[in-house]
Amino acid sequence: MEKIIEFMKRNYKVVLIIAALSAVLWSFMPTKKVADEDKDKVLLELLSFVLEKGHYAPIEINDDFSKKAYAAYIASIDPTKRYFTQQDINEFSKYELRIDDIVKDKDLTFFDLTYNRLMKRMAESKTIYTNLLAKPMDFNADETLNVDYEKLPYAANEVELQNRWKKILKLTLLSTITDKEKLEEEKKSKEANYQVVPFSKLEEEARKSTKNNLDNNYSFIAELTREDWFSMFLNAIVTQYDPHTFYFSPEDKDKFDVSMSGKFEGIGARLSKKNDAVEIVELISGGPAWRGKQLEAGDVILKVAQGNDEPVDISGMRLDDVIKKIKGPKGTIVKLTVKKVDGTIKVITITRDEVETEETFAKSAVVEKNGKKFGIIYLPKFYISFENKQKRDAYKDVAQEIERLKEARVEGIIVDLRDNGGGSLETVVKMVGLFIEKGPVVQVKAAGRKPEVLPDPDPQVQWTGPLVVMVNNYSASASEIFAAAIQDYKRGIIIGSKQTYGKGTVQNVFELNQFLRTNKFGDLGALKATTQKFYRINGGSTQLEGVKSDIVVPDRFAFIETGERDEKNAMAWDKIEPAPYAPVTTGFDLQIAKSRNRIASNTQFKLIEENAKWINDRKEDNIVHLRYSDYKQEMADLDKQTTKFKAIQEYKNGLVFNSLPYEQELFKTDDLLKLKRERWHDDMQKDIYVEESLNVLNDLTVKDLKDMVKNNKKRKTKEITAVK
Structure with a gap:
């Protein structure tokens, strides 16, 4: 809702036009329960009208x-x-x-x-x-x-x-x-x-x-x-209209809201449908089911009861319908009749509560290399709760992780945005502000209007030390805004794939029922529509082109087309006038050159590049033999060719990653959280990209960064004097 309000403030002309739709549709008020066809027709009319009047580039x-x-x-x-x-x-x-x-x-x-x-x-x-x-x-x-x-x-x-x-x-x-x-x-x-x-x-x-x-x-x-x-x-x-304009059915809208906020109200269990049975797949750490210690993975749900109501047999019921019965407001009670893993039947009473999908949230770790301690913050998306800004969001969580890493006395920080598909525009603008003094962060433009500069108004800088930002082909949208701002300000070094995803558009979510006076149609869902484009402070769009890494690391899928440029209906690239801004440093030419030399001589990176070319050569090989002897030979030949590439998966960098003290305290009562962190640390021990990012941080000492900032301020002073 906050994004919708924000959109309305900035795009009042569009909103006035869309509001006219309400007057059109309010006149259609059926007096009896509508059939599916009537609802479908209203959806067609509503979506086409909103898109015609509200989309950034209607077609x-x-x-x-x-x-x-x-x-x-x-x-x-x-x-x-x-x-x-x-x-x-x-x-x-x-x-x-x-x-x-x-x-x-x-x-x-x-x-x-x-x-x-x-x-x-x-x-x-x-x-x-x-x-x-x-x-x-x-x-x-x-x-x-x-x-x-x-x-x-x-x-x-x-x-x-x-x-x-x-x-x-x-x-x-x-x-x-x-x-x-x-x-x-x-x-x-x-x-x-x-x-x-x-x-x-x-x-x-x-x-x-x-x-x-x-x-x-x-x-x-x-x-x-x-x-x-x-x-x-x-x-x-x-x-x-474009790949990111999308209609959400009511169920899909609920899932979208959960993915954006990282929270929902229920029992905190992931369910799966197996034949006619609904099985517990996983208990979410910290949720009410996890805290109760009565449910476990593998239990099969037979019946669901609301409070003291009669239990409902859910056999043969749609999974989404079962989930609706189990989820519910915080503080309410649900009773599950389950068949335990050992075959016994039990009735388990659970008080619903707010559940955080922990994997959505920022997390950090510390690692030592060459006698120095560094921190790494992994952020899977720029999450926020639009309904309640008092709840946790990515900006506040990353700020907290930075403080914890400072307490651990790290000398440099990596922000890992690989596979981060984006999220809240407001959140990413604030997050850039953690690393720069006040100034423009991104430019946003609505159709037919002048660009608006979204700034960080706060002069305080939470982290002034060395910074590396990791990206890949799937770092998109808000991730690209963050990486672009850090790059334009020369505040840190961007390392990763040749370029990021290339999504330079902003979407707003419209609840479709707001345009109708009647609820005879039930919940109509929502439309996520592209209403704006964003641009870097240097004027360039990230649309299609993405953010080009300062240091390009070999990628197994480097030759496979991925990203916005591979979408059929992607909007075009363009540029506007730059916003007034001043880089923080003179640049990182020396550190970038050192890293490129390391990568060029590294046998593991050479192997990854060779693998990428091999994958590219085989991408058109789509014919498979179905005779047993031919198929066996084909697979044997394939295994022989790929034997050398197995070293990519077997690689270990020898680094030891540790959780911060507050998490280590949680491990005493949360075995699942401990297991998840151990898996993350294990993955990073096999990650050559994290290793090279740490090498870059090691090259970029605090003294180097201070000298670059100092020299840049001297250069600016000279330029001002010359102008005078």
Whole structure:
């Protein structure tokens, strides 16, 4: 809501136009319970109007738009082309250039046709794989399968579709059988008298496990409602505006809110659907279920009761519906009837509470290298609670971690933003302020308006020492704002992939029910729409181009196209006038040069680069042999080629990472948190990128940084004198 309010303040003209929508739709107030079709039509009207008036770069809904939306929709509901035949596609194709008319006329004929056909084809496909897996397969036929489904044509008819399913299943079985054979060989090597399981038995086991996996998958698909599939249709339409404009169904909006805030109210357990049963997968550390010590992973939930109400049997119920029954307001009681791992049946009473999804939050560790102590802060996203700003957010958490690291007397800090997909704009602006004196951080521009500079107004700097920021191809949005500001101010060194993701747009979330006076439609969900673009303080956009690292480290996927530039509907790159700002230092040329020389001579980095080129060379190799002897040979050749690259996974840097004292105290009562931190530390011990980042910090001493700041201030003084 805060982002919406912020958007309204800055974009009052757009808001006035969107508000007019309320007047239009408020006149539509049905007096009886609406059917799904009525709700679907209102959604089509509402989304198209909001996008037309509120999107940063609205596009014309015409035949070209229709063609793209049609292709996106068909691909989303049958991505591997294992359901529809070419005959189906021929029937659908008459709507290919009519999506624009469908939106304008709110016509559901095309959706109903594809939805009903998909349900029919899925039911048929379950019969197909069940029949095929009921008897042994012939692995002697000389057959191949093209696994590049995007370029694969649709099966011409039902007979050809069955043959495609047969090939897909053969590939799955071959993979499972050969994996089982390796295990048998290992057992034989350890025990001379071990009787190796014959191929026929392994093949039978593979068919059984494959069928179980497919049954579980189809059980999950069967839980999807018509509303879920209609959401896919809507998103095929709205994502034509840009990849980050997205419609959230009510359930998806709840999940989005949890992911952004890192918090929800419930019992703190992760659930999974297995056949008709709902099983506890994990207890979230610190949550009420974890604190109660009665539930454990592997327990199966049989019934759910609210307080003293009668318990409800949840067998066969959709997982989302079970979750809704278990979640609830803080302080309320839920009673679970569970079948324990040991087979006993117990009724467990839990008082719901606020649960923090700990993996979402910032965490830190300390490490010693060359007699110096350094700190590393890992931030998975720029989280915030929009509803309650008193709750924890990424800015406050990182500030606290910096204070803890200062107490530990570290000489440099790494901020690890790898795989950080972004989050709150407000939060990242504040976070940059932890490392710079007051000044501009990022520029934000709405359509048809002048750019607005978002500054850090606070002159206080929380960390003045050496700083390295780690990024990769999947560091996006707010991560790129942070990295760009640190780079433009020359406050720290950016190390990582050649460039970051390249998302230079800002989205706002609109609760769709705010535009209606009636609630006869129930919860309509929300629209996340691109309303602004952001620019670096140097004027350049991060859109498509991302932030280029000061130090580029070899990346196994360096030659694979990833990021915004790989999106079909990505918005264009551009630039605006720079904001007035002054770099903190004279730069890091010496440290960057040292690191580049180390990387160039490092055998492990050379191996990673060689692996990247090998992956690139093989990316077009999509034909797999389905004859057992050919497949075995193919896998053997592949293993031989990849043997040298196993050293990448086996690498250890020899560093020892430790949690800060406050966490070590928590470990005494929280075994799960201790295990999670040990896994994180273990991962960093295998991470050559963390090692090189520490090398850079080691090169960048406090004295060096102070000298660079001092020299920069002298340079600025000379420039001012010269101007006078």
